Amino acid sequence: MNHDPKPENLASNQMGFLARFLNDTEIDTRLLGMLGALALIWGGFHFYGVIFNNFGAFLTPRNLWNLSVQTSSIGIMATGMVLVIVTRNIDLSVGSMIGVIAMAMGLLQVEILPQIVGIGHWSIWIMAVIVGLIFGALIGALHGWLIAYREIPAFIVTLGGLMVWRGMAFLSAGGRTISPVDGTFALLGGGPYGAIGAWGSWAVGLTACLGVAYTIYAGRKSRIKHNFRLRPKWAEAMLAIIGWSAIIGAVLLVNSYPWPKGIVKQYGAKIGQDLEGTFISHGFAIPVLILVTVGILMTILVTRTRFGRYVFAIGGNPEAAALAGIDTKWVTMKVFALMGMLTAIAAVIASARLNSATNALGTLDELYVIAAAVIGGTSLSGGVGKIYGAILGALVMQSLQSGMVLIGFDSAIQRIVVGVVLVLAVYLDILYNKRVK
Amino acid sequence: MTQKRTPLVNLKNISISFGGIKAVDGVSVDLYPGEVVGLLGHNGAGKSTLIKCLSGAYQADAGEIFINGKKVIINNPRDARDQNIETIYQTLALADNLDAASNLFLGRELIGPGGFLDESKMEAETRKIMARLNPNFQKFSEPVSALSGGQRQSVAIARAVYFDAKILIMDEPTAALGPQESEMVSELIQQLKKQGLGIFLIEHDIHNVMKLCDRASVMKNGLLVGTERVGDVTEDDILSMIILGKNPKVKV
Numbered sequence: 001m002n003h004d005p006k007p008e009n010l011a012s013n014q015m016g017f018l019a020r021f022l023n024d025t026e027i028d029t030r031l032l033g034m035l036g037a038l039a040l041i042w043g044g045f046h047f048y049g050v051i052f053n054n055f056g057a058f059l060t061p062r063n064l065w066n067l068s069v070q071t072s073s074i075g076i077m078a079t080g081m082v083l084v085i086v087t088r089n090i091d092l093s094v095g096s097m098i099g100v101i102a103m104a105m106g107l108l109q110v111e112i113l114p115q116i117v118g119i120g121h122w123s124i125w126i127m128a129v130i131v132g133l134i135f136g137a138l139i140g141a142l143h144g145w146l147i148a149y150r151e152i153p154a155f156i157v158t159l160g161g162l163m164v165w166r167g168m169a170f171l172s173a174g175g176r177t178i179s180p181v182d183g184t185f186a187l188l189g190g191g192p193y194g195a196i197g198a199w200g201s202w203a204v205g206l207t208a209c210l211g212v213a214y215t216i217y218a219g220r221k222s223r224i225k226h227n228f229r230l231r232p233k234w235a236e237a238m239l240a241i242i243g244w245s246a247i248i249g250a251v252l253l254v255n256s257y258p259w260p261k262g263i264v265k266q267y268g269a270k271i272g273q274d275l276e277g278t279f280i281s282h283g284f285a286i287p288v289l290i291l292v293t294v295g296i297l298m299t300i301l302v303t304r305t306r307f308g309r310y311v312f313a314i315g316g317n318p319e320a321a322a323l324a325g326i327d328t329k330w331v332t333m334k335v336f337a338l339m340g341m342l343t344a345i346a347a348v349i350a351s352a353r354l355n356s357a358t359n360a361l362g363t364l365d366e367l368y369v370i371a372a373a374v375i376g377g378t379s380l381s382g383g384v385g386k387i388y389g390a391i392l393g394a395l396v397m398q399s400l401q402s403g404m405v406l407i408g409f410d411s412a413i414q415r416i417v418v419g420v421v422l423v424l425a426v427y428l429d430i431l432y433n434k435r436v437k
Numbered sequence: 438m439t440q441k442r443t444p445l446v447n448l449k450n451i452s453i454s455f456g457g458i459k460a461v462d463g464v465s466v467d468l469y470p471g472e473v474v475g476l477l478g479h480n481g482a483g484k485s486t487l488i489k490c491l492s493g494a495y496q497a498d499a500g501e502i503f504i505n506g507k508k509v510i511i512n513n514p515r516d517a518r519d520q521n522i523e524t525i526y527q528t529l530a531l532a533d534n535l536d537a538a539s540n541l542f543l544g545r546e547l548i549g550p551g552g553f554l555d556e557s558k559m560e561a562e563t564r565k566i567m568a569r570l571n572p573n574f575q576k577f578s579e580p581v582s583a584l585s586g587g588q589r590q591s592v593a594i595a596r597a598v599y600f601d602a603k604i605l606i607m608d609e610p611t612a613a614l615g616p617q618e619s620e621m622v623s624e625l626i627q628q629l630k631k632q633g634l635g636i637f638l639i640e641h642d643i644h645n646v647m648k649l650c651d652r653a654s655v656m657k658n659g660l661l662v663g664t665e666r667v668g669d670v671t672e673d674d675i676l677s678m679i680i681l682g683k684n685p686k687v688k689v
Contacts (some may be wrong), residue, residue: 116633223557226557304553304554305552305553305554306554309535320528320529322486323530324543324545325514362562383534
């Protein structure tokens with residue numbers, strides 16, 4: 001070992017093995033805690049099934065694939081909720097916004113656009129998505145304007161939004177369910193056709209592996225350039241190996257979940273071949289890829305841009321941010337507009353998955369989204385939050401939910417458990433923060 | 438007054454009221470390059486409010502601001518920074534959840550290729566200036582909430598000094614500091630003065646005023662009691678200006 005007399009290294013020699021490992025790899029302990037909780041939930045549900053139902057249904061490719069799809073829409077919104085909560089605000093309206101945005105996109109692609117460009121036209125889904133995104137951003141911007149420039153508390157503005165947009169969703173189609181949605185649009189919700197197959201998944205997986213390698217390489221290069229403390233080489237290698245294993249594991253998992261027999265037959269008939277008994281992999285579902293893309297872009301936005309820096313500065317000390325010349329009102333308004341746009345993406349996925357737009361779509365989602373962000377370590381007093389934390393938080397929430405469905409808990413018990421877990425998670429977080437301080 | 442040069446800063450007849458109360462009422466003060474002007478008075482006398490009109494935190498209801506003889510309009514902190522006015526607030530105005538480098542460059546982040554924040558450059562620059570101001574400073578990657586009062590103060594000072602301030606406003610810079618750290622701040626003020634900066638120093642400690650300031654302007658109830666050269670008056674003169682609101686020299 002290289003005996004460098006720097007105080008940091010001296011300190012690390014006195015630490016225990018685990019502490020030194022965490023220090024050298026710079027892995028967030030909170031991340032480990034969440035992964036531990038996730039392992040506990042997954043293992044718990046699986047073995048409960050093994051013991052009481054003679055069949056562990058949780059840790060199967062089929063369930064985990066579905067879990068990934070179910071997490072997408074909440075996860076996407078949770079990344080935006082992180083920014084909202086970091087700026088000491090809240091958004092209670094996202095569930096209702098999903099309803100009204102999905103309804104707008106549904107009406108557009110089922111009743112309006114076909115009359116203009118013709119039924120089944122290729123551009124329908126693109127126009128529906130674009131209009132949905134703009135609509136979402138405008139609703140969010142309206143909320144943000146009322147909160148930042150008219151100084152109405154976010155709780156009230158978005159509580160009003162919760163009721164207004166749900167009502168609008170009902171009125172817009174007189175309470176009807178709009179279906180089926182455009183065929184291409186429906187792919188965005190997942191399902192056998194809405195996944196990219198075995199080869200596509202390998203391509204995505206290998207690209208991701210290269211991305212991990214590049215991130216580690218670029219980080220090391222920049223630290224060398226500025227003479228900062230480097231991670232030991234073994235720690236860099238370990239991070240790379242952990243990242244690659246996770247990615248390749250995910251690819252193997254989604255590729256081992258085959259299309260159902262009926263779909264294989266239907267597809268065979270369509271392309272004029274007898275595919276009876278062929279193993280066709282799902283691969284990554286499109287909504288999951290959207291979630292991952294949103295997660296990466298939001299992480300870059302938060303950590304690498306001025307906007308992200310200002311969001312956190314406002315959360316840490318609004319007065320200091322203003323004195324530093326930051327236009328705090330404009331930043332707040334942009335945060336809500338972004339939240340609206342992310343909600344629109346979630347609305348696309350939710351309605352595509354359902355193959356219809358209903359006025360009840362997204363009901364109670366706001367609570368799951370807030371819970372996901374908070375479980376993921378976003379502090380309600382502002383200034384602290386992580387994008388990956390919120391996505392993992394969404395995964396934890398969804399795992400609980402679907403695990404309880406699998407082992408047959410009824411919905412009343414599901415709600416009790418989710419409620420208790422939320423309170424418990426925040427309590428643990430408070431204890432953790434006290435110990436850190 | 439022997440000085441015939443143009444003042445660096447000239448605040449003329451500044452007035453500002455909040456809800457019918459005149460916090461500052463027609464106050465004029467000036468500041469020359471290489472000079473430290475102390476602003477004194479009881480709590481609520483209007484010192485901080487007056488100075489916030491210069492730093493852009495407040496907008497004066499009436500009055501004019503001249504920088505180097507040129508009239509300027511300062512509507513917000515950004516305008517003040519554009520005039521090379523830097524402020525060290527009594528509260529320090531740090532975002533506690535961010536690290537030293539993020540606070541130092543807050544609102545003026547260095548941007549690298551692709552329009553992204555150049556974190557490494559900012560940290561490297563922060564290390565450089567902290568090595569000069571506070572060589573013991575080591576906690577670069579921790580949020581400033583984890584720092585001691587003196588360390589936080591040095592971050593706030595570094596922020597003001599790094600960007601080539603011409604005019605520095607310090608609102609009770611030593612209030613939260615121990616004796617050794619206070620001494621460091623005093624030395625820094627002398628050093629900056631030599632470099633030709635003009636400094637407005639809001640200060641309660643009369644000894645510090647006598648030691649550091651060239652002139653002292655005393656305020657009471659939003660009005661200017663008077664401005665005197667520190668060399669021409671005694672501590673008692675200044676104290677009576679603060680307490681009685683009367684300028685003993687004018688009476689004579």
